[in-house]
Amino acid sequence: xxKIERILFPTDFSTYAKHALxxxxxxxxxxxxxxxxxxxxxxxxxxxxxGGIIYPLDEIYDRxxxxxxxxLRHMVPKRFLEKITVENIVEHGVPFLEIVKAAKKYTVxxxxxxxxxxxxxxxxxxxxxxxxxxxxxxxxxxxVKYPEHEFVLP
Numbered sequence: 053x054x055k056i057e058r059i060l061f062p063t064d065f066s067t068y069a070k071h072a073l074x075x076x077x078x079x080x081x082x083x084x085x086x087x088x089x090x091x092x093x094x095x096x097x098x099x100x101x102x103g104g105i106i107y108p109l110d111e112i113y114d115r116x117x118x119x120x121x122x123x124l125r126h127m128v129p130k131r132f133l134e135k136i137t138v139e140n141i142v143e144h145g146v147p148f149l150e151i152v153k154a155a156k157k158y159t160v161x162x163x164x165x166x167x168x169x170x171x172x173x174x175x176x177x178x179x180x181x182x183x184x185x186x187x188x189x190x191x192x193x194x195x196v197k198y199p200e201h202e203f204v205l206p
Contacts, residue, residue: 056083056085058160059079059080059083059088059160059161060090060158060160060164061076061165062090062091062092062147062151062185063089064091064147068166069166072166077136080136085136086139087138090142091140092143092147092150093117093120093142095146096112117142124142152188152189155191160191161191162192162193163191163193164193165181165182165195165196166195166196
């Protein structure tokens with residue numbers, strides 16, 4: 053039997069991710085595994101403001117990080133915190149790269165990730181973090197589809 057001791061759950065705090073969190077929690081409880089929850093703050097490219105004003109990126113990143121940490125602290129219901137160990141992680145960078153780095157760093161056995169189900173032009177323009185994680189991950193990846201999302205065939 054496959055031994056699952058460490059699970060990585062990437063989140064962007066979307067409805068899709070909240071749905072996938074249920075799978076992460078159930079797997080963690082079932083296998084008595086440690087759950088790592090990661091949120092990646094992407095690099096911002098802000099235009100110069102009127103009159104050449106440059107926005108204070110450090111302050112913006114600090115606020116984004118504090119907000120992410122706050123949301124992570126409240127993601128897991130208390131009934132699960134009594135059964136499993138959870139470690140929250142906030143990173144800065146390209147989401148799929150930071151997720152793969154974290155999977156390697158924490159030697160996770162499984163990544164549970166939501167899929168937004170983008171197709172066509174939006175998929176081409178925005179790319180798919182989930183798809184890139186699946187291709188680059190050092191371990192199995194469970195992609196969770198949101199049940200009410202209707203996929204359109206290309």
